[in-house]
Amino acid sequence: MRESIKDKVAVVGAGCSKFGERWDTGIEGLIREATTEACADAGIEIKDIQAAWMGTFLGSQTVEGALPTGMLLSQSLQTQFIPVTRVENACGSGQEAVRGATYAIAAKAYDLVLAIGVEKLKDTGFGGLGAMFPGRWEPVYGAFSxxxxxxxxxxxxxxxxxxxxxxxxxxxxxxxxxxxxxxxxxxxxxxxxxxxxxxxxxxxxxxxxxxxxYDCCGVTDGAAAAILVPAEEAKRYRDDYVxxxxxxxxxxxxxxxxxxxxxxxxxxxxxxxxxxxxxxxxxxxxxxxxxxxxxxxxxxxxxxxxxxxxxxxxxxxxxxxxxxxxxxxxxxxxxxxxxxxxxxxxxxxxxxxxxxxxxxxxxxxxxxxxxxxxxxxxxxxxxxxxxxxxxxxxxxxxxxxxx
Amino acid sequence: MTAGIVSYGAYIPIYRLSQAELAKVWGGRERPGEKAVANVDEDSITMAVEAALDCIGNMDRNLIDRVYFASTTAPYTEKQNASLVAAALDLRNDIMTLDSANSLRGGTIALQAALDAVNAGSAKKVLVVASDCRVPPPDSAFESVLGDGAAAFLIGDSDIIAEIEGSYMTSSENLSVWRRRSDTYVQTWEDRFIKEAIYTPQLEDAVSGLLKKYNVNLADFAKVAFYGSNAREHAASARALKLDKTQVQNPLFDKVGNTGSAFVPMMLVGALEEAKPGDKILTVNFSDGADAYALKTTAGIEGVKDKRGIKRHLDSKLMLPNYGRYIHYRDLMEWEVNRMHPLEGSLNIIWRESKAIIRGNGTRCRKCGHVQLPPQRICMWCQAKDEFDYVRVSDKQGELFTYSIDERGAGVIDLPNVLSVINLDGGGRYYGQMTDKVLDKLGVGIRMEFTFRKFHEQGGFVNYFWKSRPIRC
Incomplete structure (x- = not known):
């Protein structure tokens, strides 16, 4: 029987990297920035994360045809053999990471998980969205759009x-x-x-x-992370959980x-x-x-x-x-x-x-x-x-x- | 059973390059006029498809059983080009297609082959298309003369609008203009030598040969459409043949230019457009020999005046803003390295989806009747599965539902890139690129049509597909 997800899962920590043209860091650095802040906010260590969901469209776009796997996260954070799932729903990838993490907590599979979204767009050498270029999948039908x-x-x-x-x-x-x-x-x-x-x-x-x-957003690097736990355990981490x-x-x-x-x-x-x-x-x-x-x-x-x-x-x-x-x-x-x-x-x-x-x-x-x-x-x-x-x-x- | 011309059509690209613009770039004497220049997404194939569509109009395309394609600038030198034209026209598969390559007389030679095939009874309707998009060497005499265009004729043995009263042909080995396999640009020799030693004898032999063979006089012809490599030489030939000014079919050097294998065929279309029933027309083409045709229009000529042909295409034009735009369109420079990810070509997809991509077909659901493109196995309206028939949409017109004008589209040479959504008459919607954009006339609700165009050459082959275009003329 289907149940609403309402109030079953809590966010007890969140972190966000500085957004912008981050010439100073690669995609792994963005992941570390967001996760470090989220862990500190929740009062936990990276080793406390039992599983993670990472939403990213194409990672850093630098290696053609090599889409990121969960190892992008494990490598960035040096997590030790925990389950990491990379999810992708284009611009909706962040919500998909939260959704996967939320269901895992609600299913009582884990006590504490990480949901993170990340994208490094500015290592390509050009403005614009690069590999978003639709001709890659549609040789003529979507070309130039x-x-x-x-x-x-x-x-x-x-x-x-x-x-x-x-x-x-x-x-x-x-x-x-x-x-x-x-x-x-x-x-x-x-x-x-x-x-x-x-x-x-x-x-x-x-x-x-x-x-x-000014009607258009820029092309930006960044990452943001959240720590999710079962709602009934949220108070162990903080009072003002969400x-x-x-x-x-x-x-x-x-x-x-x-x-x-x-x-x-x-x-x-x-x-x-x-x-x-x-x-x-x-x-x-x-x-x-x-x-x-x-x-x-x-x-x-x-x-x-x-x-x-x-x-x-x-x-x-x-x-x-x-x-x-x-x-x-x-x-x-x-x-x-x-x-x-x-x-x-x-x-x-x-x-x-x-x-x-x-x-x-x-x-x-x-x-x-x-x-x-x-x-x-x-x-x-x-x-x-x-x-x-x-x-x-x-x-x-x-x-x-x-x- | 005597074969003749059943219909005609022509195509002139929308863009024109003024002689003033050429003089501005290279200096020298400024000539009057302009020439027709293919858009960045056009080549001899796409222009041939346009001329052929103008020629066949609304006739049943299943009646066509041969396509002869003439060009010196076909995109493929190994792989037939006529088959591509036939596919874009969505013709039957059980037909014969043939390339008439290499010669500036390719079009008029193919015409004789078509007449022979019909007269022999081995074909009922033969489509002859001549199309050329020759790239002249920059800063050369050729540059102000060569133009782009195409012409098409349907040859058959019934519903004839122009009878072929006679033809005459010679072959002669010589060099006047040529390109070796390794040449980018056309070559020639001293102009007076070419004219006196090669062109004039070829022209005069063909004319006198035809007149003698059929015992007719030059004065009998209302119009004479004959080749000339440039305006001066063409005018000199007219004088040498002692033609009355009214007899000379305008070669349009000041409006279109010398369109190679399509040149005399386009002049013939121009003559047919103006012809009254019973008019006699003489065509003379020369290069590696010569050919001449004596034609006589029938009463049927009045029935085919709805063509875009030469006249309407001529009046519909956009000036290229500058020479820079032209060298981009013809890709005449080594450009900045592209750091963007390139488009990709996939022969598999083009092959698998050729019904849509080349033949311009969508599907119609057998359950709900909705037309949809690209073709769908599961109906996008009622989700019926594998209940559809292919239906040609490339011949449909429609209304512009929405659009945008992208100033930055990556990989787009003819910026701005206009993206369009067209609701088609009779159902179906096209979501895709617009070309031949008359920007100040764009607006929701304007009438649109399809045109077959070149998209890119990724994969090492030419990727063609259909674009939308405000109804040209």
Missing amino acids: TGPGRYAMAATAYFAKYGFSPEDGKRMLAEIDVKSHYYGVRNPRAHLRREITVEDALKAPMIAWPLGL TIKGLGVGTSPGWFKEREDFDFTSWLATEAAAHQAYDEAGIKDPRKELDMVENHDCFSIAELIASESLFLCEHGKYKKEFTDKRAYYHDGEMPVNVSGGLKSFGHPIGASGTRETYEIYKQIQGKAEEPSRQIKNVRLGLSHNQGGHPGKFICGVVIYGAP
Whole structure:
């Protein structure tokens, strides 16, 4: 008989590397940074970890065809023959690591496990996502189609569907960019730490029309880790622990963007994952019940449509419900990505899911590293990432909360 | 049973390079006009497919039982090229395909072979396509003259729009322009020698040979479409033949250029476009000998005026912004080392998926009727398994549902890269690359069509596939 995962598993420690262009360290160093902080936070040693789940898309992208295994983690941390599972759901790999670790604890297979996400993108010698290049798998069908190009089509479709002129649509996106940069400055570990204005965003060079430079996240190195234990044992580690309230993974059938009835403005994998997680957490009205959301804002339009697809407002109502009310700021009615998000904090593919774990965990504890972006009385936070591109997503959602 | 022309078509790439741009780069006298230049994703194959599609229109493609492809710039020198053209046209497999290679007369020679095949009764409908994309040496006389284009004719014994009243052919061993296997660029010899010793005798022999054989006069012809390697020489030939100005079919040196094996065929298309029923047309082509055809249009000529042909393609153009863009398109320099991961080619995938990739087919579900591409074994709508039929979609038009304009797409030479989603008339959706982008006309809802294009050459072979394009003209 199926049971909800709610409150069965607790996070008792979290760590996050500095995000950015980490010329100073390789992927192993990123893993060590995040894990060391998480262990110290939980008051444990690496040798106390009984099993680990590591989410990464392509590791460090430097050795073609040599995908990372669990040994990337064991080698980095010198764990001694414990089980390590490498998981991969593209940009949703972090949630998948948390999900695997959570189920292992809930199954009572282990007492203490590590969930970590990591990606080293900046050892390649070029800007951009390198091995993400889709021609590698699809010699002609997907050739030349980039992340920005694919997401920008969702912006064009959203503007057309809801009657925004390109100017008005871009201004709405620019407001999101300004917010992302505002919080990047207020997060010491973020990659992009410079405030911008709406005019800066509107005047910026075009990346993939209608998305300009500030509508797009950078290419970032980083790792983030969490220590998970059974909820009933959490108090042994700390009083202000956080529990898992719900999990969801929505896997698109892939061929969906090719259906004429798919309009690019409502993301069904995200909706499916949200439904699963809300159901487990017992959430009926996410906008009211959630105190914060970290969603997949690799592009401004991604934050917008993901917010709608997580049911934080009705489809097509984003401008009214978020932009006009400034609801997405930390002191607003529905804070979204006040960490700086993927956009400003950075998006090392496999690391983003657990980086969101870190943010929500710290916010619930009232320990946001820079107090000026601390949200008041956070009880429930949602972490969301989606791998792929509009119409072809694999989406992970994890809801965390105070016990 | 007498074979003749049943239909015609032509293709001129959308891009033009102005003579002013060439003079700006290399100095020297600025000539008026421009020439047609293939897009970065075009070659003699893709242009041949365009001209052939223009030629066959909506006819039943299963009626075509031969394809003769003429070019001096076919992408493969070992491996047939006509079979690729036939596959892109989604023709039957039980047909004969043939490459007419190496000669600038390849197109007009193939025409005779097609007429002979139909007259002999061994074929009913033969598609003859001539296409060339010759890369001239930079900063040479050739550079201002050579252009890119294609022409196609359907030869058959019924529904004839132009009868072949007679033809005459010679073979003569000589060198006028040539490329050895090791040559990148075309070579030639002193122009006055070539003209006086080789071209003029070939031209005059062919004309007088045909006139004598069929006992006709040059004055009987409404139009004479004849080869000339450049505008000056062509004009001199017109004078030597004592043609009336109205008889000279415009060779379009100032708009398209010398398109090699497609040149005289394109002139013939131009003549047919303008022809009235009963008009006589003479074509003369020369290179390694010569050939001449006397044609006479029938009343049927009025029925095929809906072609894009020369005229409509000419009017639909984009100027190449600069010479730099051109040398990128033709890959004429050693470029910066690419640090990005390259695209990959997979012959296995191209072979396995050729029904979609080359033949432009999707599938239609037998249960729910939805058209889908790429072809699906499990229906993306109703999940019915292995209940589908292949259906050609490359001939469908549709509406642009959404798009983006990527300024940075890695590996893309003709930036910006436009990604498009097209909802097709009659169902189905295409998600992929757009080409021949008229950026200021882009918008949700514009009408779109398909065009067969070259994607890249990873794997050591040419990777072709279909792109979307705003309806050209």
